[in-house]
Amino acid sequence: MFFRRFCLSAFALLCLLGLSAAQLPCQPQQTNALPIQLKQLGLPTKIDGTCGCQGAGKGSPTSPLRQANDLQNTIKNNFQLAPSAQQKLITVGDMIRLQGIVDDVPQEQLQRGDRFHLPSPAQRTLLRSINIGPNRQFGEGDLVTLVGFVIGARHSNTDDGESVNCNLAGCAANDIHVDVTAHPRDNDVDKGEQMNEEGLSAEISPHHRPEAWETFDASAYRSVFRTHPVMFAGQLFYDASHSPGGGPDRAAVWEVHPVYAIWVCRNTTLSQCPVASQNNPNVWIPFDQVRGAFNLNVQTTAKCQDNP
Numbered sequence: 001m002f003f004r005r006f007c008l009s010a011f012a013l014l015c016l017l018g019l020s021a022a023q024l025p026c027q028p029q030q031t032n033a034l035p036i037q038l039k040q041l042g043l044p045t046k047i048d049g050t051c052g053c054q055g056a057g058k059g060s061p062t063s064p065l066r067q068a069n070d071l072q073n074t075i076k077n078n079f080q081l082a083p084s085a086q087q088k089l090i091t092v093g094d095m096i097r098l099q100g101i102v103d104d105v106p107q108e109q110l111q112r113g114d115r116f117h118l119p120s121p122a123q124r125t126l127l128r129s130i131n132i133g134p135n136r137q138f139g140e141g142d143l144v145t146l147v148g149f150v151i152g153a154r155h156s157n158t159d160d161g162e163s164v165n166c167n168l169a170g171c172a173a174n175d176i177h178v179d180v181t182a183h184p185r186d187n188d189v190d191k192g193e194q195m196n197e198e199g200l201s202a203e204i205s206p207h208h209r210p211e212a213w214e215t216f217d218a219s220a221y222r223s224v225f226r227t228h229p230v231m232f233a234g235q236l237f238y239d240a241s242h243s244p245g246g247g248p249d250r251a252a253v254w255e256v257h258p259v260y261a262i263w264v265c266r267n268t269t270l271s272q273c274p275v276a277s278q279n280n281p282n283v284w285i286p287f288d289q290v291r292g293a294f295n296l297n298v299q300t301t302a303k304c305q306d307n308p
Contacts, residue, residue, distance in 0.1 A: 027053055027079050034208055035081045036233055037261035041210035041288055047173050048207055051166035053077040058163060068118035073164040076257055078235055081143060087233055089275050090144040092182040095200050097132045099244060099252035112240040119240050127238045142236040145275055146256050150225040152179035153217040158307050171304035176204035176216050195249035202232045205258035212288035220296040227268045233261040262287035
């Protein structure tokens, strides 16, 4: 059996007390209670005070869709870690293997594929504790560390917003969607083709977003991302609103979401960028220091100047 029931770190109260997703306290009130780099860098942003962890509802208040959507949004907005949480190294290949296992689950057992067909709370337990090999087990809610190459980044849904962010418009109220691949950009193939072969997403939430992260999609960083591996630490999340292979392009809908920490390697090969050296500033640079380290002239994108 691939799956074993357990409580997500952020859902300990829900598991123990039977709280609904809308009641779950997923966002710490104090920034010093945030995980990893957000503890020092996180800021109280406007959306923190206007959009709760369940975001905007879908369907009637008592409908299965409302319950499923509230739960998925609450998981996306999880900024609380269990005190015992340890980072687990995961690779792009691991996440694609997770996708293959979930793809074998019948649709009636796990609703998925678009924003109106989401797993019920009971079905969502199938996404926990999945075995992908000897001593290799992952599940939604795990604190994971992913190293790859960034081949694209953009503030998403800035015109109409999305449910998790209360359908608010503008760059400051929406996720930064990051395209991550196992290898650097292959200019001999279409970007979408590469993403559908070996790509997935990391999502930088607008909640508590540090000022330096707000310009992650600035053009000045592209020259660095082209050759330098990037490391993300965050929550492993299954985006049941989408399917692999398009809309957006990616090989798996498992994501690092939300992102809690970002580093850029000083070196240009994965072998020179071991995760074990995460705290070694001679190997990994926290993203808020990358601008200075590479002497970059970072400017807000025209998109976000027009739609802040």
